[in-house]
Amino acid sequence: MRKSTAYLSFIGANLLLAGLMFVHASYTQEESRRQITDERELVRRLELTDLCLFTDARYTRHPSMADIHTAFQDAPMSFDHFPSGSIMPPPPHLKRHETD
Amino acid sequence: MIELADVRKVFNMNRPNEFTALHGVTLHISANRNTVLKGPSGSGKTTLLGILGCMARPTSGRIMLGEREITSLPERFLTEIRRRSFGFIFQQLNLIKGITALENIMVPAYPEGERRSQLKKRAVALLEVFGLGQKATSRVEWLSGGEAQRVAIARALINNPSVIVADEPTAHLDSKLSEEFMEIMQKLKGEGRTVIIASHDPIVYTSGFVDTVVEMRDGSVVDVRATG
Amino acid sequence: MKQIEAQRNILDFTLSSLLRRKRKNAVLLLVYTLVVFLIASVMFFTHSIRREAALVLKDAPEMVVQKVVAGRQDLISGNYIDRISGIRGVASARGRLWGYYYDPIVGANYTVVVPETGQPQPGSVIIGDAISSSRKLYKGDLLAFRSHTGEAVLLQVEGTLSSESALVSADLILTSEDDFRELFGISKPFVTDITLKVGNQRELGTIAQKITRLLPDTRPIMRDEILRTYDSVFNWRGGAMVIILFVVVISFINFAWDRASGLSAEEKKEIGILKAIGWETSDVIMMKFWEGTAISLSSFLLGVLLAYAHVYITSSLLFEPFLKGWSVLYPDFRLTPYIDAYQISTLFFLTVLPYTVATIVPSWRAATIDPDVIMRT
Numbered sequence: 001m002r003k004s005t006a007y008l009s010f011i012g013a014n015l016l017l018a019g020l021m022f023v024h025a026s027y028t029q030e031e032s033r034r035q036i037t038d039e040r041e042l043v044r045r046l047e048l049t050d051l052c053l054f055t056d057a058r059y060t061r062h063p064s065m066a067d068i069h070t071a072f073q074d075a076p077m078s079f080d081h082f083p084s085g086s087i088m089p090p091p092p093h094l095k096r097h098e099t100d
Numbered sequence: 101m102i103e104l105a106d107v108r109k110v111f112n113m114n115r116p117n118e119f120t121a122l123h124g125v126t127l128h129i130s131a132n133r134n135t136v137l138k139g140p141s142g143s144g145k146t147t148l149l150g151i152l153g154c155m156a157r158p159t160s161g162r163i164m165l166g167e168r169e170i171t172s173l174p175e176r177f178l179t180e181i182r183r184r185s186f187g188f189i190f191q192q193l194n195l196i197k198g199i200t201a202l203e204n205i206m207v208p209a210y211p212e213g214e215r216r217s218q219l220k221k222r223a224v225a226l227l228e229v230f231g232l233g234q235k236a237t238s239r240v241e242w243l244s245g246g247e248a249q250r251v252a253i254a255r256a257l258i259n260n261p262s263v264i265v266a267d268e269p270t271a272h273l274d275s276k277l278s279e280e281f282m283e284i285m286q287k288l289k290g291e292g293r294t295v296i297i298a299s300h301d302p303i304v305y306t307s308g309f310v311d312t313v314v315e316m317r318d319g320s321v322v323d324v325r326a327t328g
Numbered sequence: 329m330k331q332i333e334a335q336r337n338i339l340d341f342t343l344s345s346l347l348r349r350k351r352k353n354a355v356l357l358l359v360y361t362l363v364v365f366l367i368a369s370v371m372f373f374t375h376s377i378r379r380e381a382a383l384v385l386k387d388a389p390e391m392v393v394q395k396v397v398a399g400r401q402d403l404i405s406g407n408y409i410d411r412i413s414g415i416r417g418v419a420s421a422r423g424r425l426w427g428y429y430y431d432p433i434v435g436a437n438y439t440v441v442v443p444e445t446g447q448p449q450p451g452s453v454i455i456g457d458a459i460s461s462s463r464k465l466y467k468g469d470l471l472a473f474r475s476h477t478g479e480a481v482l483l484q485v486e487g488t489l490s491s492e493s494a495l496v497s498a499d500l501i502l503t504s505e506d507d508f509r510e511l512f513g514i515s516k517p518f519v520t521d522i523t524l525k526v527g528n529q530r531e532l533g534t535i536a537q538k539i540t541r542l543l544p545d546t547r548p549i550m551r552d553e554i555l556r557t558y559d560s561v562f563n564w565r566g567g568a569m570v571i572i573l574f575v576v577v578i579s580f581i582n583f584a585w586d587r588a589s590g591l592s593a594e595e596k597k598e599i600g601i602l603k604a605i606g607w608e609t610s611d612v613i614m615m616k617f618w619e620g621t622a623i624s625l626s627s628f629l630l631g632v633l634l635a636y637a638h639v640y641i642t643s644s645l646l647f648e649p650f651l652k653g654w655s656v657l658y659p660d661f662r663l664t665p666y667i668d669a670y671q672i673s674t675l676f677f678l679t680v681l682p683y684t685v686a687t688i689v690p691s692w693r694a695a696t697i698d699p700d701v702i703m704r705t
Contacts, residue, residue, distance in 0.1 A: 014630065024640075024665065025640075025666070025667050040383070040384055046443050046500070046502070048385075048496055049554050050554075052458075053658075053659065055499050055656065056655040067399070087562060088562075092559075150700035155703070179607075180608075183606030197348075208607075210607070211337070211606065213330030213331060213333040214330075267703055
């Protein structure tokens with residue numbers, strides 16, 4: 001087969017898959033409406049404030065509720081000793097100076 | 101066929117290494133003839149060849165190709181004319197390494213946008229003419245000197261040019277292959293093409309197939325002799 | 329038609345040319361794809377989590393009031409609820425009871441919550457999906473706790489929360505108020521924190537200020553602050569992300585450098601030959617364009633498709649170790665695909681464009697040489 005044909009077919013196939021990707025995404029979004037509704041309902045009923053992403057540390061399990069000094073629990077200079085702390089930064093409202 | 105009027109070529113103009121390769125050359129190249137530009141290295145024959153073959157523009161002077169003046173044509177048109185009317189054979193052959201003999205022959209025709217199946221057929225036919233049918237899919241690095249030479253000639257013919265231009269074609273060939281080369285040029289002449297060769301090889305300029313010898317020295321034409 | 333054929337011919341030549349250095353280009357393609365895969369996976373993952381957080385937490389409490397003692401969060405007395413209820417604009421205030429329980433048997437942290445409505449029967453609990461599946465606990469089973477006095481407390485599983493709500497409830501244990509207070513030794517009228525509803529959303533800020541003035545040892549947290557917390561999850565300033573970004577940037581610089589550092593003598597010669605045998609400057613530039621695009625476009629498409637499959641079909645399999653960290657319980661990360669076309673096109677312009685440009689630009693000069701140069705050298 002001619003090289004350019006092979007290459008263009010490859011790209012074409014990929015573009016087709018990319019199209020399918022969008023279709024899949026939009027289909028799945030429709031399907032997940034119920035799930036989102038369930039979750040919202042639970043959040044409302046239980047007055048939840050955070051997603052359950054990481055359960056290794058308080059400040060990554062409930063980052064929006066985190067203590068101001070939580071990251072320095074043992075000592076001011078102690079390193080973040082939970083891996084999830086390097087993925088979950090302190091929430092923006094903690095960075096606001098508290099003497100307002 | 102090709103008419104040069106007072107053509108000058110200066111390299112590196114207005115710079116310390118300014119060099120005049122051609123001093124006012126006036127020349128007529130006849131159609132369907134084999135013309136040889138003879139002269140030692142530095143005589144300007146390669147430069148003149150380049151200008152005759154529409155590869156370079158003169159610094160001053162005029163060039164006519166048939167009825168048409170081509171001196172100041174924009175690059176695009178000049179390239180198109182060159183691609184369709186001229187076929188080049190270089191001293192170093194200059195085949196593209198790493199691809200097949202067949203593809204090498206087809207490359208000059210790529211920008212023309214011809215249907216590939218047609219182009220391929222023509223290229224294969226040319227290979228056959230030169231007895232290289234078996235070598236179509238061989239890498240050019242694997243060909244012998246003579247085989248590579250013939251691939252270079254076949255490449256020059258892919259666009260069916262009316263003029264063949266060769267620069268020191270026999271420089272790396274033995275006598276036998278050199279004679280063979282001149283025979284091939286004669287055949288091309290027989291097909292109605294014009295042949296222009298730049299060479300300081302006696303086998304070339306004393307060949308019985310040559311019609312005109314243009315002798316050059318120090319950037320000027322010193323003699324034009326009809327032979328054969 | 330002729331133009332298209334000519335382009336295809338040039339593409340053929342470019343591909344032949346790339347195939348000459350098969351191994352080098354195969355490795356380049358592989359690494360390039362991997363880099364795109366990594367970045368795209370991160371993009372898909374973070375975008376989906378953020379979208380889901382934004383959707384799901386819309387109904388989070390309007391305001392949460394915490395009490396801060398010596399820099400740490402502490403229990404709030406019930407009379408704070410009364411004082412807050414008295415503020416004008418506050419529709420209602422409620423004490424929330426929740427906390428963490430560490431289970432030494434599996435080394436997991438549970439979040440224990442007392443719901444306002446639908447509390448389980450005293451003596452029973454409703455557990456989240458991750459707890460249920462990791463400890464194989466189902467309706468009717470018993471779950472053992474140690475209370476604050478060291479006593480063993482057995483609670484029966486009344487039901488489990490749906491696995492579909494796992495993203496908010498995977499580690500939850502719902503208990504009745506009495507069981508909670510007994511387990512943790514929190515006597516009335518103390519609560520963990522206070523949630524409140526306001527009559528007019530626009531007054532939230534004012535009410536927050538009133539609360540801090542009235543009760544200086546409290547800290548109010550508003551709903552939009554809760555939502556913004558999740559806007560910054562996985563953002564590029566987080567430790568792990570900086571490393572990924574660093575790797576990606578270095579890789580791209582490396583690719584572009586290799587291309588932009590100019591042509592080798594061999595490449596220049598080849599361009600000279602092409603010009604001599606009849607290719608125009610524009611043909612040579614197109615060849616370079618295809619050279620850059622062939623690799624970068626393929627890598628981009630493959631990388632993005634693989635990233636999509638990675639995040640949404642295998643639930644971010646390769647990120648699992650990083651996401652799990654030291655958690656014993658974790659949600660399934662079965663995320664809903666939300667593709668941000670803006671992000672994808674930015675990725676395209678960051679990956680394909682610079683590489684292609686880095687391939688074309690250094691060749692520009694060589695492409696414009698006079699065709700007769702090859703004869704003169």
